[in-house]
Amino acid sequence: xxxxxxxxxxxxxxxxxxxxxxxxxxxxxxxxxxxxxxxxxxxxxxxxxxxxxxxxxxxxxxxxxxxxxxxxxxxxxxxxxxxxxxxxxxxxxxxxxxxxxxxxxxxxxxxxxxxxxxxxxxxxxxxxxxxxxxxxxxxxxxxxxxxxxxxxxxxxxxxxxxxxxxxxxxxxxxxxxxxxxxxxxxxxxxxxxxxxxxxxxxxxxxxxxxxxxxxxxxxxxxxxxxxxxxxxxxxxxxxxxxxxxxxxxxxxxxxxxxxxxxxxxxxxxxxxxxxxxxxxxxxxxxxxxxxxxxxxxxxxxxxxxxxxxxxxxxxxxxxx
Numbered sequence: 001x002x003x004x005x006x007x008x009x010x011x012x013x014x015x016x017x018x019x020x021x022x023x024x025x026x027x028x029x030x031x032x033x034x035x036x037x038x039x040x041x042x043x044x045x046x047x048x049x050x051x052x053x054x055x056x057x058x059x060x061x062x063x064x065x066x067x068x069x070x071x072x073x074x075x076x077x078x079x080x081x082x083x084x085x086x087x088x089x090x091x092x093x094x095x096x097x098x099x100x101x102x103x104x105x106x107x108x109x110x111x112x113x114x115x116x117x118x119x120x121x122x123x124x125x126x127x128x129x130x131x132x133x134x135x136x137x138x139x140x141x142x143x144x145x146x147x148x149x150x151x152x153x154x155x156x157x158x159x160x161x162x163x164x165x166x167x168x169x170x171x172x173x174x175x176x177x178x179x180x181x182x183x184x185x186x187x188x189x190x191x192x193x194x195x196x197x198x199x200x201x202x203x204x205x206x207x208x209x210x211x212x213x214x215x216x217x218x219x220x221x222x223x224x225x226x227x228x229x230x231x232x233x234x235x236x237x238x239x240x241x242x243x244x245x246x247x248x249x250x251x252x253x254x255x256x257x258x259x260x261x262x263x264x265x266x267x268x269x270x271x272x273x274x275x276x277x278x279x280x281x282x283x284x285x286x287x288x289x290x291x292x293x294x295x296x297x298x299x300x301x302x303x304x305x306x307x308x309x310x311x312x313x314x315x316x317x318x319x320x
Contacts, residue, residue, distance in 0.1 A: 004039040006057035012036030035070035038139035044294030045261035063087040109144035126160040138167040154179040177216035233273035254293030258283040
């Protein structure tokens with residue numbers, strides 16, 4: 001079973017218009033709303049790949065209910081922890097030239113009591129059933145939540161025998177590394193903020209992967225956007241690289257989440273490292289062509305998997 005943990009869920013609203021001009025009044029051509037936040041996208045892709053996907057998040061008021069109803073309609077099992085604040089809305093504006101502008105709300109603050117209730121419910125889900133679980137922590141933390149929330153949850157999940165995956169940034173990522181997650185997948189900028197050097201090449205990305213393993217991660221992928229992705233499957237493992245597919249994307253929102261789902265599904269099936277990176281890259285590419293974030297098509301993923309080339313950059317990635 002896969003459990004996708006969302007501390008700060010959202011509704012993703014996509015607006016299309018002719019041209020975005022600052023200071024002007026615009027009339028939208030289309031407006032669409034989808035369950036959002038990174039964990040929702042991960043759950044959607046896992047479901048498409050054929051997995052049993054569960055999701056847990058802190059949800060508040062009408063938008064929170066919209067997230068829950070939307071996930072359930074997609075065949076994803078939602079577990080909602082009620083909070084007083086309104087669940088946030090993220091805005092994606094797409095103009096006629098396919099230029100994309102994103103506006104992400106921070107979310108309303110959660111109280112210590114609400115965060116504690118969320119943590120308790122997560123622990124209950126970690127401990128349920130006798131089967132192995134992959135627990136995926138992704139996205140930002142809401143205002144009011146402690147920076148070490150993911151670190152504590154990762155420790156609890158691993159104590160319950162779960163395999164843990166993490167995709168977050170800033171202080172939440174730095175603190176969570178000390179809990180030794182089984183896999184982390186920052187993007188270039190998120191990794192650079194932790195290792196304190198620019199990631200402007202695949203060589204720099206490989207070095208960042210080594211540093212993140214030294215800081216506590218057991219395995220690491222660093223996504224480089226249109227430049228591809230590196231993957232280090234364990235300490236002292238070869239550094240693998242897959243170039244991104246050449247596409248004209250409808251939107252890149254959710255591509256990192258789709259890649260994370262590809263890795264998670266591969267870990268569950270016991271795939272070799274090169275196969276895991278190939279699938280993750282294919283999922284990210286399929287998301288570029290999807291109608292909305294996370295709404296990938298399984299046949300497109302399968303087709304792209306045959307086209308992704310994985311190469312070895314370096315013989316070893318030392319954790320020292």
